[in-house]
Amino acid sequence: MKRTAIQITSVLTFFLLWKLYVxxxxxxxxxxxxxxxxxxxxxxxxxxxxxxxxxxxxxAECLGxxxxxxxxxxxxxxxxxxxxxxxxxxxxxxxxxQLTPKVALIPLFILWFGFGIESKIVISALMAxxxxxxxxxxxxxxxxxxLLEVFKVGNSGARQxxxxxxxxxxxxxxxxxxxxxxxxxxIGAVVSEFVAGSRGLGYLATVKLQDLEVDTLFxxxxxxxxxxxxxxxxxxxxxxxxxxxxxxxxxxSHVA
Numbered sequence: 001m002k003r004t005a006i007q008i009t010s011v012l013t014f015f016l017l018w019k020l021y022v023x024x025x026x027x028x029x030x031x032x033x034x035x036x037x038x039x040x041x042x043x044x045x046x047x048x049x050x051x052x053x054x055x056x057x058x059x060a061e062c063l064g065x066x067x068x069x070x071x072x073x074x075x076x077x078x079x080x081x082x083x084x085x086x087x088x089x090x091x092x093x094x095x096x097x098q099l100t101p102k103v104a105l106i107p108l109f110i111l112w113f114g115f116g117i118e119s120k121i122v123i124s125a126l127m128a129x130x131x132x133x134x135x136x137x138x139x140x141x142x143x144x145x146x147l148l149e150v151f152k153v154g155n156s157g158a159r160q161x162x163x164x165x166x167x168x169x170x171x172x173x174x175x176x177x178x179x180x181x182x183x184x185x186x187i188g189a190v191v192s193e194f195v196a197g198s199r200g201l202g203y204l205a206t207v208k209l210q211d212l213e214v215d216t217l218f219x220x221x222x223x224x225x226x227x228x229x230x231x232x233x234x235x236x237x238x239x240x241x242x243x244x245x246x247x248x249x250x251x252x253s254h255v256a
Contacts (some may be wrong), residue, residue, distance in 0.1 A: 061124050064124065105197070
């Protein structure tokens with residue numbers, strides 16, 4: 001409860017300082033509207049049914065890309081982390097993909113997958129892939145060698161070792177990667193809507209900017225921040241469900 005109170009106080013303080021700044025320095029509403037105008041614009045948006053269509057589109061792109069990134073990133077991370085020959089062959093390509101600016105690839109994916117939701121999902125998945133892969137790879141490498149030898153001495157099969165040892169050891173790392181990936185998935189979806197969108201919150205923000213409806217533009221940003229917070233919290237909550245025994249889940253529960 002104490003942590004929640006501090007967080008609420010910090011948010012209210014932020015809005016208070018925002019209001020104080022625009023009032024004292026007489027900032028134009030076309031540059032930085034006062035917070036109450038943004039909140040009123042947000043209420044108007046939420047009363048418009050079209051807003052929920054844009055929210056659904058962005059969520060579909062973001063979650064679709066996130067799921068693909070989690071499946072591919074976890075699988076490839078485990079394979080490359082456990083099988084040396086695959087690590088030697090494929091890891092340079094994975095690193096090269098990560099080092100390539102993702103925004104530069106957006107026109108290419110639009111060319112391949114079109115202007116519809118498919119290209120946005122692919123871009124979102126590409127943005128979210130590497131954190132999951134890197135943490136899954138690290139988790140596979142972090143399996144205790146002594147415990148692995150104990151399982152082998154006990155004549156346990158490969159599936160049993162994977163289920164009882166490798167997965168529990170890797171899950172804390174994978175979940176950390178997922179927490180980073182959901183943020184990047186949202187960024188990928190919104191940026192792709194900026195570039196080539198006809199729907200979604202990124203597209204809506206572009207339209208409001210062109211119409212100089214700055215208060216509504218800020219409201220879209222605020223809505224995106226809220227959605228991002230909810231998704232990040234949802235992914236983070238998986239720790240208490242999947243790894244309640246791990247110190248990260250225990251410490252977060254204690255602090256809350």
